[in-house]
Amino acid sequence: MSGRALAAIISAGLSKFGKLEGLYSREIFLSAAKEAFDRCPNLNPKKDIKSLFIGQMSESSEHQGHTGALIADWLGLNPTPSVRLESACASSGAALRAGIQAIMSGLVETVMVGGVEKLTHLSTSDATEYLALSSDNFLEQWHGFTFPALFALIARAHMHKYKTREEQLAAVAVKNHKNGSKNPKAHIQKEITIEQALNSRIIASPLRLFDCSLISDGASCLILTRPELAKRYTDEPVYIVGTGQASDTIGLYEREDLTSLNSIALAAREAYRMADVGPDDLDVVEVHDCFTIAEIVSYEMLGLCGKGEGGTFIESGQTEIDGKIPVNTSGGLKSKGHPVGATGTAQVYEIYLQLTGQAGKRQVEGAEIGLTQNLGGHGSTSIVHIFKRNI
Amino acid sequence: MEEIAFLRDERGEIYPTIENFYKFCGMGKLMAVRCSRCGRLILPPRPMCPECYSTDLGWVQLSGRGRLETYSEVYVPPKNFASKSPYVIGIVRLVEGVALPGQIVVDRGEKAEVGMELSVDFESAPAEGWPQWPRYFFRPVDRK
Ligand SMILES: [Zn+2]
Numbered sequence: 001m002s003g004r005a006l007a008a009i010i011s012a013g014l015s016k017f018g019k020l021e022g023l024y025s026r027e028i029f030l031s032a033a034k035e036a037f038d039r040c041p042n043l044n045p046k047k048d049i050k051s052l053f054i055g056q057m058s059e060s061s062e063h064q065g066h067t068g069a070l071i072a073d074w075l076g077l078n079p080t081p082s083v084r085l086e087s088a089c090a091s092s093g094a095a096l097r098a099g100i101q102a103i104m105s106g107l108v109e110t111v112m113v114g115g116v117e118k119l120t121h122l123s124t125s126d127a128t129e130y131l132a133l134s135s136d137n138f139l140e141q142w143h144g145f146t147f148p149a150l151f152a153l154i155a156r157a158h159m160h161k162y163k164t165r166e167e168q169l170a171a172v173a174v175k176n177h178k179n180g181s182k183n184p185k186a187h188i189q190k191e192i193t194i195e196q197a198l199n200s201r202i203i204a205s206p207l208r209l210f211d212c213s214l215i216s217d218g219a220s221c222l223i224l225t226r227p228e229l230a231k232r233y234t235d236e237p238v239y240i241v242g243t244g245q246a247s248d249t250i251g252l253y254e255r256e257d258l259t260s261l262n263s264i265a266l267a268a269r270e271a272y273r274m275a276d277v278g279p280d281d282l283d284v285v286e287v288h289d290c291f292t293i294a295e296i297v298s299y300e301m302l303g304l305c306g307k308g309e310g311g312t313f314i315e316s317g318q319t320e321i322d323g324k325i326p327v328n329t330s331g332g333l334k335s336k337g338h339p340v341g342a343t344g345t346a347q348v349y350e351i352y353l354q355l356t357g358q359a360g361k362r363q364v365e366g367a368e369i370g371l372t373q374n375l376g377g378h379g380s381t382s383i384v385h386i387f388k389r390n391i
Numbered sequence: 392m393e394e395i396a397f398l399r400d401e402r403g404e405i406y407p408t409i410e411n412f413y414k415f416c417g418m419g420k421l422m423a424v425r426c427s428r429c430g431r432l433i434l435p436p437r438p439m440c441p442e443c444y445s446t447d448l449g450w451v452q453l454s455g456r457g458r459l460e461t462y463s464e465v466y467v468p469p470k471n472f473a474s475k476s477p478y479v480i481g482i483v484r485l486v487e488g489v490a491l492p493g494q495i496v497v498d499r500g501e502k503a504e505v506g507m508e509l510s511v512d513f514e515s516a517p518a519e520g521w522p523q524w525p526r527y528f529f530r531p532v533d534r535k
Binding site (some may be wrong): 125202205 | 409413435460461462463464465466467468469470471472473475478480481482490491492493494505522526528
């Protein structure tokens, strides 16, 4: 399997991310799907799409379950089979993997995968509880552990062991907002200063407001087909050459090393091996920066830098758009936004734009190989995918 | 004295469940189970050993002593904790080697510190409505 294409992306769509007042999940998803359909005129959705896999973290925000059937209906795709997948913030990463598996099984040729979440109508405390759902209820939620607090525990451990500094966390936010200011679909298209980040209010020490990603509404989707059929639909497909997924404890307290997120390293190892690609081969990367510390730990787990070196790595500027290995050119979850169920395939949308030269002001020149890293909860799920422009 | 009704198995033994763990907390005891086959100490208790799949598990009381591995002061709490904010949470590595997450109750002005010695304590009465059982928490050792 080494280095061969598992599936091809023939189109992709993304809704605007942000506070999408007056729009429900199904309507937000349609704007992502419309872009994907328009981008690929050779695709006849009703005839070609044989299955749908839709990621969404929870039905509770709109009191609307059965999201698979709902999306198929609203896309006018009945009776195409459709299911919802849930893996917390990695729900659409899981949907992508399910789509790849369906294609590779030979059962179907062409599928739509994607994700959606509607969050901004919730109060801060309701959104806090909603996101905490993906941690251990009886041991973490019962004791007042929020999601920022769980990542704060990782940050504190990392700072203690590796002397990582608050300024290095803030540098992640500054970089991602700089990138997001060039992304017309980002939730907040505004640069910030390091002073702003360092002086923002504490959410869960040592994490401040600007260490946290945004609570956003949004949807994303991809159309996948068998690699050998891709050119039927488009001259510029992007090939998926590696997929990896790993699980870890549902409670953070059960991990031996609180400075690592081992599931990322394990998922990456599987994807790298499958793709026959290493960290040095990557041209552009989207990582799951739900909190600034998560981006720093991701650098280390993906092998972009050594263990404990994430803090100095962000300060070196190597992950800027014009750096050696640009990370989160989209603005990441920090600036583009984090509608949790949509995030996994939204990361792939950015890599798709980069590898097909459509990323506008944030284009990485000559990008050929990309990687996405999608996290569920505090690393209880990790999903990594690797993409190539040419095969 | 045992007014608390534990869920028991067919042999009459207290079943290794999360609810029974919290019922023990209500009696002022921090309890884990040990697997009779492979010896693994399991906290919180589980009905089946994740290592060797044995269901032959025996309750053991823990010292409740440990060190703070990492912590955070929470300023944006979930609704049920609104009145407590800001409060400190952390992960405590017990002397028996297993770890527990929990609230760290420090005096106003006192700072939590990585490595500080802690001891377990328990809420006095089951909270009204939520959660259903009294919780354990930790406080610095020298304050007791
Ligand atoms: Zn065992």
